[in-house]
Amino acid sequence: MAQPADTARKSIGARRNPASADAILDAAEAVLVEAGYSGFSIEAVARRARAGKPTIYRWWPSKAALLFDVYQRQKRVDTPDTGNLEKDLVGFLDSLFEHWRSTPSGNIFRSLIAEAQSDDGAAAALADYAAGRRVTTGRMIERAKARGEVRSDVDAVLVADMVASFAWTHLLTNRLNGEEAAIRGAVRYILQGILDHRA
DSSP states (O other): OOOOTTOOBOOOSSSOOHHHHHHHHHHHHHHHHHHTTTTOOHHHHHHHHTBOHHHHHHHOSSHHHHHHHHHHHHOOOOOOOOSOHHHHHHHHHHHHHHHHHHSTHHHHHHHHHHHHTTOHHHHHHHHHHHHHHHHHHHHHHHHHHHHTSSOTTOOHHHHHHHHHHHHHHHHHTTOOSSOHHHHHHHHHHHHHOSOOTTO
């Protein structure tokens, strides 16, 4: 039987109902497109999704947490596996910069980072997102270790943080255009170091 248009979707508790969660994420994407980051609110998402605010807050403890899930859902970034770590990292960063340039996601992510400086909920959501991002990027380094391309004692998470630091700095300072040479140079410095070993 079809659900009446004005009936709120039913929560099944702290565990997410996949259909309801998808409807909320669909609504969040639509609100973001229509109102932008500054006009985005849980109230607007709840109205559009026909969901109760308590349900949304049960599954996403803050506006930022919901927006990070929207950001992740929209993200289309390659994590290449070419058999060469330098090519993998350059390909990843090229793809990430293009994604940030050509979609609203760069502005969304920039705004979330800014909000995290003064809002505890946004800071927690950013920390959770960054932890997941380290794991994903770290897999490229771990694959290189398994191939014998990288020393076994290299900390993949630390390398992932260096890669992310380069990307986030360029996003926050609006340097996403014409950066292929900079990307290649940064990856080379990360992988090969900058010391002159002849000295």
